[in-house]
Amino acid sequence: MSLTLNKFLKTSGYSSIKLIFLKTKHYLIEARINDINGRFILDSGASSSCICTSLEDKFKVISKESKEKASSANSEMTNTKISKKNKIQIGNWVNELDLITFDMNYINTALSEKKINPIDGIIGADILKKSKAVLDYKTNKLYLKL
Secondary structure, three states: OOOOHHHHHHHOOEEEEEOEEOOOOOEEEEEEEOOEEEEEEEOOOOOOOEEEHHHOOOOOOOOEEOOOOOOOOOOOOOOOEEEEEEEEEEOOEEEEEEEEEEOOHHHHHHHHHOOOOOOOEEEOHHHHHHOOOEEEOOOOEEEEEO
16 A cells, blocks of 8 residues: 555655645635634745735634834835734644735735735744645645644
């Protein structure tokens, strides 16, 4: 009997989450921030996970000005803030981390043009690294170490 990637990762303490492959070739993932459900783009190139500034109340996020400046391939990402110690849950994986907040209207406008519903934020490399994530492109699953 051969060992599949799924079986190997499950026996190694990983939990899997189904990803949705969008027309834009992004992955959409559902996650909970401070016990509130949200829709997020998975972006391994984003160093930090983020939520849209206009959704701070929805996700019970309290943000403050940050000394760090965010950079992006897009010049639209300005006026970032930071929110400390937020609870995040993706599938069975739960942890606490800081989130960056910024205006994501330009992202949602681009998605809307492709007839894709708005996102609430971005799951970035900080979470992927912390969870020892493995992305299986063949099955469109994300595995996170519990």
